[in-house]
Amino acid sequence: MKLLTLQWGELNAIIPTIFCLMGIWPMIYACLMFADGRMQNFRAWPYFLGSNFTGVICLLPYLIFRKSNQAFYGKKDKWLSILDQRTTGAYLLVATIGLFGYAVIAGNWEDYIQQFFHTPFVHLISLDFCLMCLIFPISLLFDDDMARRGIKDTRIFWVVALFPLFGPLIYLCLRPSLPETFSKQCDATVNTP
Template sequence: MYYIFQLAPNQTPYRDTYFLQKLLNLKGDDGFRMNEVLVALWYIMGLWPIVYSMLLLPTGRSSKSKIPVWPFLVLSCFGGAYALIPYFVLWKPPPPPIDEDEIGQWPLKFVESKLTAGVRFSFTSLRFTLYWVIIDYFFQIILQVVFALGIGLIIYAGKAGGDDWKEFIRYFRESKFIHATCLHFTLLSTFSPFWVYNDMTARRWKNGSWLLPLALIPFVGPSVYLLLRPSLSSLLAASASPSDEIQK
């Protein structure tokens, strides 16, 4: 935070305000063309909260602290990595065990669904979960389109011309807003492989170890892991089978 407020470049505060208004659709079409890389980065930052929600709930809960994780996840929709770092500092392993009754609760059904794992867009505070459950049938097709749009953002930035990338680098050197956004993206990308490993360990998914190097790829790696990981309910079923056989 000290770096952002005191050391980060701040040569264009008025332009930063203008960019923020454009990205929030608070300004109409005035003929100005927004930088494509900046637009893609802005919307991808809106996708990170749902990725972290599915990595931290429930396997990222702290075992030696009663501090809940969900307030930090909600705040991360606005504060990015800085809202999650305090929880990371307070977090103590291992996470508490998950039982069958907890799996049945609707927040976990939401974050455990493969459909939700395919959705990476900025709608995603946990308070909207009930809404998604109620009208899930009507939104399945829309959600698949949204996921395609999320992948499209990466392609959109990748296909930006050289002039756009040069312009973005210049913005990065001049703008506190863009500098801070890039730093947030870097921090979220840096922390995510650890939480992929933590989630994989909690699920006892040894066959997924090949995904750990992939998790180093910003945003894409954790998203692929979430799509492929086994559900907690299947883990409980596998754990229950040996005990059932012993009883027989």
């Protein structure tokens, strides 16, 4: 209740930081899922909305049942245009750095470790955070997003994969944008020798 009513002064700063980072992670996934979801048999938005309340539990069905797709066809709508912008990644990165600064300056690690073992909610959000970090590089969603944008350098994949949370955020800040409109005929013309 103290988290939801923003009574953070009464909490160890690490706990609201992890809680807020569990809002950053679904946005990171959304920046990849919404372009991908256009090409799937099911939409990405229900999984995105669910992940804001249940974390990785709602993302897993999308990541498991989606089909690999390395192309984007159609026109970007307003929401997809926002998620595709580098500035969205920059805002998420700045918010994350601020949250980490808050945790480092005002947090108590001994208290956090004790709460991790004795408070189920702290235990749950901490494990959920770790799972979000772990699943990002091993799902094909990230590989497909790189291919969709013409990024073929495997070193970029490993840099993003080896730096949990910050790697994906920096990727969002630096990745090239999708074209505003792209048709299958254009793709066939480009791929024709």
